[in-house]
Amino acid sequence: MKTEIFGMPLHRLQTALAELGLKKFRAKQIFDWLYQKCVFDFAQMSNLGKAERQLLQDCFSVLPAEIQIVRKMDSSDGLTRKALLELPDGNAIETVLMHHDYGYSVCVxxxxxxxxxxxxxxxxxxxxxxxxxVAEILAQLYVFQAQLHLQNERVSRVVVMGSGEPMLNFDAVFGALQFLHQPDVGNIGYRNMTVSTCGIIPGIKKMQGLGLPVNLAISLHAVRNELRSELMPVNKGYPFPDVIAAAEEYAASSGRQVTYEYILLADKNDSDRDAELLAEYLRYKQAGVNLIPVNPVPEKGFFRPAEKRIERFLSILQRHRLHATVRREMGKDINAACGQLRAAFAKDNESKKQ
Ligand code: SF4
Known part of the structure; x- marks a missing residue:
């Protein structure tokens, strides 16, 4: 079985090469090919000897070369690209590239x-x-980085906000972010990284313990206990006032403002009272609020509030001097709720098996 080297620290790669009888400096060359030039095929690493390339090919694998892009969707405004990636074990994950005024960010x-x-x-x-x-998290970014590299562009921000709860895969998520931060890898500053949680308090505390200025985002979505438990069962184990307290501690220790994500669901959590309550909870906190009008899911009774309601909700928060914005609706035309591409892929595969 081949050893996966994507995301392997330099010192470990040096050891692995030494065991094959290769020179230590080759590790740096391979790093350069993988993370700067986005070349994932040993055969193309032209400053390595022919026999060395063959040996590397026989012993090591490079994950991005083994990932299949099953589906790609570009938004009509050209600013968002969503990809469904099939991993070597047949599982699929979604990754999104977004083009902002300040550069490119990837949501993994x-x-x-x-x-x-x-x-x-x-x-x-x-x-x-x-x-x-770690390799699978990194590879999501590098699938896009390889495309941007051809245009002399690069990914400069990463958000861990795709499927999954990052705090329940803490070591791999932060391992990937720390790897990406290295100048000879992604050279992405911690301030340009965001981890979003639904409110796993031990994870927030552990993140605080790392002492890195990574941004924290909290998926809040409701500030009435019963409603939040209905929308987000995690609230039963970690009630949101405790989550806000943990996030505030994180903000104080990291110096980073916390962003609260709030999906606006018509007639569920978008009343004046909800906005007043939200403002009350977050007043005097180092907090920003990102309002996200929902993509309608009629079968679940989720509808997008009218424009006037969204404006009204926003204005109440602003009146209380909260820094609040309505999320720029990038890629709305391809933005079927997160996870739907993968759900369709899994269903397809299931029916093929039957
Ligand atoms: S929003 Fe979806 S991916 Fe995020 S924690 Fe909830 S179920 Fe998981």
């Missing part, structure tokens, strides 16, 4: 599926299948 998944069962999310429909590895 942390797990195949998710165990959190949020009512509005397709990723949580059938639970988590497994955690993703």
């Amino acid at each position: 998944s942390s797990q195949v599926g998710c165990d959190m069962h949020c009512a509005f999310c397709a990723s949580g429909l059938n639970g988590a299948v497994r955690n993703l590895t």
Whole structure:
């Protein structure tokens, strides 16, 4: 069986090469090919000897070369590209590339599926299948980086906000972010990385313990206890006021403002009272609010609030001097709720097996 070297630290790669009788400096050359030039095929690594390339090919695998892009969808405004990636074991994950004024960001998944069962999310429909590895998290970014490299562009931000709960795959998520941060890999500053959680408090505390200025986002979505438990069952184990307190501690220790994501669901959580309550909970906190009008899911009774309602909700938050915005609706035409592409892929595969 071949050893996976994508995401392997330099010192470990040096040791692995030495065991094959290769010179240590080859590791740096391979790093350069993989992470700077986005070349994932040993045969193309032209500054290595022919016999060395063959040996590497026989012993090692490079994950991005083994990932299939099953589906690609571009938004009509050209700013968002969504890809459904098939991993070597047949599981599929979604990854999104977004083009902002300040550069490119990639939204990566942390797990195949998710165990959190949020009512509005397709990723949580059938639970988590497994955690993703460091290599699989990194490879999601490099699938896009390889395309951008051809245009002399690069990914400069990463958000862990795709399918899965990052705090339940903590070591791989933060391992991937720390790897990406290295100048000879992604050279992405921690301030340009965001991890989004539905509110797993031990994970927030562990993140604080790392002492990295990574941004924290909390999927809040409701500030009435019963409603939040209905929308997000995680609320029963980690009630949202405790989550906000943990996030505030994180903000104080990291110096980073916390972003609260709030999906606006018509006639569920979009009343004036909800906005007032939200403002009350977050007042005097180092917090920003990102309002996200829902993509309608009629079978679940989720509808997008009218424009006037969205404006009204926003204005109440702003009146309380909260920094709040309505999410720029990038790629709305391809933005079927997160996880739906994968859900369709899994269903397809199931029916093929029958
Ligand atoms: S919203 Fe996030 S935490 Fe909730 S089920 Fe979906 S992927 Fe999991």
